[in-house]
Amino acid sequence: MTSARKIKAKYYSFKQLKLDHGLIDSAAIEAVKKLTAAGYSAYLVGGCIRDLLLGITPKDFDISTQATPLQIRRVFPRSRIIGQRFKIVHVNIRSELLEITTFRQAVKDHHKDKATGQVLDDNVFGSIENDASRRDFTVNALYYDVESKQVIDYFKGIEHIRQKRLELIGDPVIRFAEDPGRILRTVRFQSKFGFKVSANLVEAIHLNKYALNNIPPARRFDEVLKLFYCGNATRVWELLNEYELLPYLFANSDDNKSAQAALSRSITAAALINTDQRIREQKPVISAFMFCAILWPYYHHRFKQLINKKYNSQEAMVQASEEIISRQLLRTGMLRRVSNTIREIWWLQHRLEKVRKKQVIKLLSNPRFRAAYDFLLIRAEVGDIETEVAEFWTAQQRDKKNNTSKSSPKRPGKSRKRYRQRAHGRIQ
Ligand code: ATP
Numbered sequence: 001m002t003s004a005r006k007i008k009a010k011y012y013s014f015k016q017l018k019l020d021h022g023l024i025d026s027a028a029i030e031a032v033k034k035l036t037a038a039g040y041s042a043y044l045v046g047g048c049i050r051d052l053l054l055g056i057t058p059k060d061f062d063i064s065t066q067a068t069p070l071q072i073r074r075v076f077p078r079s080r081i082i083g084q085r086f087k088i089v090h091v092n093i094r095s096e097l098l099e100i101t102t103f104r105q106a107v108k109d110h111h112k113d114k115a116t117g118q119v120l121d122d123n124v125f126g127s128i129e130n131d132a133s134r135r136d137f138t139v140n141a142l143y144y145d146v147e148s149k150q151v152i153d154y155f156k157g158i159e160h161i162r163q164k165r166l167e168l169i170g171d172p173v174i175r176f177a178e179d180p181g182r183i184l185r186t187v188r189f190q191s192k193f194g195f196k197v198s199a200n201l202v203e204a205i206h207l208n209k210y211a212l213n214n215i216p217p218a219r220r221f222d223e224v225l226k227l228f229y230c231g232n233a234t235r236v237w238e239l240l241n242e243y244e245l246l247p248y249l250f251a252n253s254d255d256n257k258s259a260q261a262a263l264s265r266s267i268t269a270a271a272l273i274n275t276d277q278r279i280r281e282q283k284p285v286i287s288a289f290m291f292c293a294i295l296w297p298y299y300h301h302r303f304k305q306l307i308n309k310k311y312n313s314q315e316a317m318v319q320a321s322e323e324i325i326s327r328q329l330l331r332t333g334m335l336r337r338v339s340n341t342i343r344e345i346w347w348l349q350h351r352l353e354k355v356r357k358k359q360v361i362k363l364l365s366n367p368r369f370r371a372a373y374d375f376l377l378i379r380a381e382v383g384d385i386e387t388e389v390a391e392f393w394t395a396q397q398r399d400k401k402n403n404t405s406k407s408s409p410k411r412p413g414k415s416r417k418r419y420r421q422r423a424h425g426r427i428q
């Protein structure tokens, strides 16, 4: 593995890089200054420096220091240590939350699982050089020294940013084995920044992808959310498909020849475009939405099967959603709040489709109405439902102020079948 000792750090001034010191969060600067005043070296590190160099406003400013977690706690009374395998200190400065980590050493073999090579303990502290070499990508191993206003670069991160290259530090096969979550981070950064990756790295993804099964479902869930909301989820999906990672993250994705899979693909594509647009417009997004879209065709198909088996619709809704969500939980885990929202949006689809006049006002004030309506629009867009149904609800919202409109949607007639067929790719 490339070691920090073999590579001499390069120093770049902020002026040389044409960066504006004023763009750096003042709370983060204050935290670094407090640590250095207490005698510990400290730097801004990682994504924030990378983003500044790319002309993107950083979403947070992480700090890396020589001080141990307990020493950090002593410098900042309003702080707490979180995490086990990887301890972090959360510090509050002027109602802002900062993450401070202690310089880590690159992991040695005795801190890894013997069979898988996965890192079990990442709390062995070291120097800044050690810390740089255990970071994932060269572009994420840049340190900013607040005092001298210099960026310290150990692994040609600045050159790689200029060349738009995403390179892991060290041997990709070993680094992915240490933490298979880095495979998903690769997809995220590759999509978000449009960076190139080497054939070598792609090969390492294929060699290690099975190990995604070894990371806890809750972490997989977090990583999937970051993928969906990175701003270029459409590209994320293409790459997950290209690297054959979808079956590790989503239930049913190995069943790709069914009509449900075809519909899932078109609904997913529309929902991804919609999500990217919402992020661009800084509109709120909900964690459940993409899961809701991807899994809907499987839920709906199962629902119809159960109805044919003489379940009543309430029972069929409960049973079908339980089955599909529990299969998904094996892949990503999910907070209960999220799985409840998925269920609510699905169940509301039935009610929005078979609207009764008396229920309009009640449905419009349902807290999940807006998300269910947004999903209905996507279904209409891909032909999973008649556009009249979506138009009806658009009109109802417009008329909400003047109380409930008297109009009702045209009953879905023969055209419904045509829409379905088109959605399943039989009619062009
Ligand atoms: P963003 O915050 O925009 O998602 P980031 O690069 O800041 O991107 P974080 O998850 O906030 O990502 O992590 C901060 C830094 O910690 C990274 O830049 C990287 O240096 C390091 N890091 C995070 N996760 C890993 C990992 N799995 N392996 C090695 N280093 C990591």
Ligand code: MG
Residues within 6 Å of the ligand: 046, 047, 048, 060, 062
């Ligand atoms: Mg970050």
